[in-house]
Amino acid sequence: xxxxxxICLDLVVLVMNIxxxxxxxxxxxxxxxxxxxxxxxxxxELLLVDGGPTNEFVxxxxxxxxxxxxxxxxxxxxxxxxxxLFGLNRAMELCQTSLVYYNDIQAFVSGNFSRFKGLAxxxxxxxLTQGDKISFGSFTIYILxxxxxxxxxxxxxxxxxxSIAMLLDYRDFEMLFTGDINSDTQKRLxxxxxxxVIDDAVDVYKVPHHGSEHSFDEDFxxxxxPKAAVISVGENSYGHxxxxxxNYFKKESVRLFRTDLDGDVxxxxx
Amino acid sequence: MLLSLSSTNRIYGxxxxxxxxxxxxxxxLFLICSGDLLNCSALMxxxxxxxLTGKYCPICNxxxxxxxxxxxxxxxxxxxELLLGTTxxxxxxxxxxxxxxxxxxxxxxxxxxxxxxNISLVFNHVSxxxxxxxxxxxxxxxxxxxxxxxxxxGFEPPVxxxxxxxxxxxxxxxxxxxxxxxxxxxxTGLVMLAFNPLYLFDLSFQLSFMATLGLxxxxxxxxxxxSSYLGENVVVSDFCASLSAQILVTPLISHAFGRxxxxxxxxxxxxxxxxxxITSIGMLAVIGILIHKLVGKIFVLVLLPFSxxxxxxxxxxxxxxxxxxxxxxxxDTLIMYYMLVGVIAWYSGRKPRNKETE
Numbered sequence: 001x002x003x004x005x006x007i008c009l010d011l012v013v014l015v016m017n018i019x020x021x022x023x024x025x026x027x028x029x030x031x032x033x034x035x036x037x038x039x040x041x042x043x044x045e046l047l048l049v050d051g052g053p054t055n056e057f058v059x060x061x062x063x064x065x066x067x068x069x070x071x072x073x074x075x076x077x078x079x080x081x082x083x084x085l086f087g088l089n090r091a092m093e094l095c096q097t098s099l100v101y102y103n104d105i106q107a108f109v110s111g112n113f114s115r116f117k118g119l120a121x122x123x124x125x126x127x128l129t130q131g132d133k134i135s136f137g138s139f140t141i142y143i144l145x146x147x148x149x150x151x152x153x154x155x156x157x158x159x160x161x162x163s164i165a166m167l168l169d170y171r172d173f174e175m176l177f178t179g180d181i182n183s184d185t186q187k188r189l190x191x192x193x194x195x196x197v198i199d200d201a202v203d204v205y206k207v208p209h210h211g212s213e214h215s216f217d218e219d220f221x222x223x224x225x226p227k228a229a230v231i232s233v234g235e236n237s238y239g240h241x242x243x244x245x246x247n248y249f250k251k252e253s254v255r256l257f258r259t260d261l262d263g264d265v266x267x268x269x270x
Numbered sequence: 271m272l273l274s275l276s277s278t279n280r281i282y283g284x285x286x287x288x289x290x291x292x293x294x295x296x297x298x299l300f301l302i303c304s305g306d307l308l309n310c311s312a313l314m315x316x317x318x319x320x321x322l323t324g325k326y327c328p329i330c331n332x333x334x335x336x337x338x339x340x341x342x343x344x345x346x347x348x349x350x351e352l353l354l355g356t357t358x359x360x361x362x363x364x365x366x367x368x369x370x371x372x373x374x375x376x377x378x379x380x381x382x383x384x385x386x387x388n389i390s391l392v393f394n395h396v397s398x399x400x401x402x403x404x405x406x407x408x409x410x411x412x413x414x415x416x417x418x419x420x421x422x423x424g425f426e427p428p429v430x431x432x433x434x435x436x437x438x439x440x441x442x443x444x445x446x447x448x449x450x451x452x453x454x455x456x457x458t459g460l461v462m463l464a465f466n467p468l469y470l471f472d473l474s475f476q477l478s479f480m481a482t483l484g485l486x487x488x489x490x491x492x493x494x495x496x497s498s499y500l501g502e503n504v505v506v507s508d509f510c511a512s513l514s515a516q517i518l519v520t521p522l523i524s525h526a527f528g529r530x531x532x533x534x535x536x537x538x539x540x541x542x543x544x545x546x547x548i549t550s551i552g553m554l555a556v557i558g559i560l561i562h563k564l565v566g567k568i569f570v571l572v573l574l575p576f577s578x579x580x581x582x583x584x585x586x587x588x589x590x591x592x593x594x595x596x597x598x599x600x601x602d603t604l605i606m607y608y609m610l611v612g613v614i615a616w617y618s619g620r621k622p623r624n625k626e627t628e
Contacts, residue, residue, distance in 0.1 A: 013575035032368075055347040055365040060578070062346055068571065070346075090365070093342045 021064065024138075026168075026175065026204075026267040030259040031057050032234030033210060034083030037177070039168070041137025045073040049177060051087025058090040070095030074136065075120075076128075077102035078179035079163040080113040092119040099124045101134070101164070103151055108159045128164050130190070142167045142197065144189040145181065160209065161185045169197050173269050176224065178208035183217035191223070201225035204267060205254075206232070211241020221248060228255040230265050284453055291460035299467040330421045334358055340559045344567050349577045352382055353570075356545070357552040359384030359423040369581070372588045374527065377516070377534025381545055384423040385478060386432025391549060392419045393436050409444050413437060427462065427469050428478030434458045435482075451486050455479070473526055480518035487614065488514035505539050512538035521599055521607050528598040537587055544580045548573060 022040040029036040031052030039047040044064075051057050064071035072095040078084055080102075089112060092100075100120040104127070128134075129151065132143040145165035146154075154162045163179025165186075174197065178186065186208070191198070205226035208215040210233040229249055231241045241258065249256040257265040338360050342350045348369040354360040363370040363382060373379040396415050400408040420433045435458040442449050459479050462469055469475040492510035500506050512535040524530045531537070551573040559566025599607075 009575065013578055054367055055351070055362070056368055058347050060346055060349075068567075086365075090342070090347060093339065094344075094346060 024170075024269040026269070028206065028230045028232050028257075028259060028265040028267075029057060030234075030263045030265075031087065031232070033236045033240070034086075034234065035078070035179070035210075035232045036087055037206070037232075039136070039139070041139055043137055044071070045137060046071055047074045047076060047136050048072055048088065048091055049076045050078055050084040050179075051075075051089070051091055053083040053086050055087060055090040057087030058094055062091070062094060072097050074099045074101065076100075076164065077116065078165075078177070079103075079159055080105060080108050080110065080116065081159060081180065082110070082112055084180070085112050085116055089115050089119060092116075092122075097123050099126060101126050101128050103127055103129070103146065103162065103164065105151070105154055105159060105162055107154050107156045109156075138170055140169045140197075142169065142194055144191065144194075145185065147188075150188075163208075165189055167191075167194055167197065167202075170269055172199050174198050174202050175204040175206065175267070176202050176226075177206045178215075180209040180212075180215075182209065182212070182214045183220065186215070186217050186220045201227060203227050205229045207241070207245060209240075210236070210238075211245045212238065213242035213244050216242055216244040216248070218248065221252075226254055228257065230267075231256070231258045233258060233260050235260070288456065288460060291457075291464050295460065295463045295467050295470075298464070299470070302467060326425075327421050334360070334422055334424070337556055337559065340563065340566065341556070341570075344559070344563065345570050345574075348581060349574060352548065352577055352580070353552045353555065353573065355382035356384070356549045357388070357423070357556050359426055359429065369585075372584050374529075375531055375588055375594045376537045376584050377523075377531030378537060378541060378584060380477065380481065380515075380519075381541075383428065383474070384426070385428045386435065386482060387545070388423065388549060389416055389420065389429065389432040389436050391546070391553075392416050393440060395550070395553075397440075405444060409440060412440070427472050427475035431458055431462055431475065431478055431482075434461060452483075455482055455486060473522070476522055477519055480522060481515040483611075484515040484518035485511060487611075488517055504543055508542040509535060509539035512542065518608075518611060521604050524597050524599045525601065525604050529594045529596050531594055533587070533591060537584070540587075541580055541583055544576050547576045548580060551576070 021044045022038075023044050024042050025038075025040045027038040027040075029038065029052065032054065034053040035050040036052030036057045037049040039049060041047070046062075062070045062072060070091075072091055075088055075091065075097050077088055077100075091097075100123050102116070102120065102125070104117065128143045130143060130145055130147040134141040134143070143164060143166050146162045151162060160180035161182065161184075163181050163185075165176075165178045165181055168175045168177065176191075202224050203226070205221075205224060205228070207229050211231040229245075231245070233240050246256065248254075259265060337358065338354055341354055345353060348366045351362040351366050351369075354362060361383070363373070363379075370379075373382060393412055393416055396412045397408060400411060403411070416433060416437065420429050423429055435454055438454050438458070439449050439451070442454075462475070489511055492513055493507060496506050496510060516535050516538075520530055520534075551569055555566050555569035555573055558569045
């Protein structure tokens with residue numbers, strides 16, 4: 001009898017902590033100074049975009065009922081800096097993944113990136129460059145950057161500019177993801193080519209590089225006219241996020257969400 | 271000899287051994303550090319970061335790392351870090367800095383390391399499993415398994431101290447003698463320092479030694495006093511154990527980390543009952559995963575609710591109460607404090623205690 005009660009309690013605690021299965025939801029997680037984004041499609045499949053600077057990214061939410069197996073379908077690394085990469089290694093240790101998207105930047109060498117490449121080799125790998133398109137359930141993801149020509153010229157000091165930038169589209173909802181690119185690179189995204197996708201304005205803008213002032217471009221933002229913006233930022237000594245972004249969003253009445261102040265930012269798509 | 275002689279001869283014998291060891295340690299320390307204690311401290315900081323297991327038993331280290339990879343493949347964070355810390359002494363806490371901060375601010379960081387407690391758990395579990403074997407065989411096998419476990423868990427100073435101490439206690443018991451825990455603890459510490467005098471500057475050695483000394487010196491005293499008001503129960507017992515250890519450990523933590531947890535003893539008494547469960551089931555999960563991933567996973571599913579409870583309680587307490595005080599005591603104050611404790615220990619050593627703390 002005691003054993004039965006114990007097993008029941010055991011299962012209740014587990015189920016309570018694993019939580020409900022998410023659908024059509026994008027979560028910009030509060031992972032400190034870094035990026036870690038979860039994208040769930042209508043089937044509850046999960047695409048990870050970057051993994052943050054710590055293992056804390058890979059918590060109980062990754063386990064799915066009833067098998068308690070990890071439910072990460074695909075992984076996308078925007079660029080190999082540790083604040084975007086670290087948690088993905090942990091995710092690949094825990095989860096069986098079908099596809100890993102990343103660009104192998106030869107100019108950048110680090111232990112974490114080598115480990116990432118080693119783990120990614122266990123799954124299907126795919127390189128992403130400007131013009132590529134991914135279907136993820138009902139989501140369509142247009143890859144805006146980097147171009148193959150630019151990738152060939154990357155140096156260690158310009159790895160941020162090789163970030164995979166993408167436009168996620170579902171019916172009349174669009175969200176722009178920009179990795180850590182700066183203002184010059186934003187001008188090269190050729191967003192005007194995607195006017196047929198962007199109905200009126202971009203709904204959510206994931207601000208590049210944790211709100212760094214080097215990524216601020218008023219003209220670009222004026223063209224984009226985002227309805228909401230999300231900054232993934234934690235405690236840092238770089239002055240992120242810049243006052244320029246904060247003041248601009250205030251002036252233009254753009255709703256701003258910050259992971260350091262608001263915690264996980266959840267975008268539910270209906 | 272230390273434990274077999276009786277009355278005055280035994281006491282003089284003990285003091286003689288201690289004196290010889292102290293002279294040996296001081297001589298070695300003088301030679302290693304070229305007569306400068308500050309130099310010793312620097313030597314320790316520059317010293318090899320590799321564990322003794324990594325140095326002397328590479329194959330054990332390889333197995334240890336393989337087990338860690340397997341555990342990480344079935345358990346999310348911070349539960350895998352918790353399990354690997356409590357069972358194999360693998361310190362992955364730097365990869366989960368927020369939970370690490372929660373552990374520090376609640377004064378429970380000591381839980382996520384392999385300590386003397388694990389060694390005594392192995393001794394007790396294996397000894398109970400071999401009940402039907404004759405006592406000599408049982409002790410011999412238990413001893414071998416404890417040594418293997420110590421090797422698998424990194425053979426860090428706290429493990430080495432506990433292995434020596436628990437082994438002496440079990441063998442002396444087997445020989446039918448009474449054990450003076452304080453004497454065994456001091457002897458263990460001195461033998462370790464004679465082996466490597468630089469352990470004197472190792473924080474894990476200092477914390478492990480002081481925590482155990484605190485338990486030996488004060489635990490009975492507090493428990494007797496508090497039980498008379500609150501009755502005998504596990505919370506009172508855990509609170510007394512925590513408080514006893516904290517008395518000697520807190521100054522060290524303050525000196526090393528510059529902050530102390532004000533509610534540490536209270537928080538420890540709330541969550542301490544979970545540790546034997548997490549450690550024991552964690553050990554079974556480690557053994558299980560060596561057999562088959564599915565076996566390991568079954569044990570992990572039994573473990574998870576306890577681990578979740580532990581993590582959730584600490585995160586809740588940390589969120590609700592601001593319980594750390596920024597305080598860094600100086601080296602001089604630290605030395606004076608422990609000299610005072612030394613006097614108490616000396617008095618305490620004159621009245622052997624029978625309670626075996628670990």
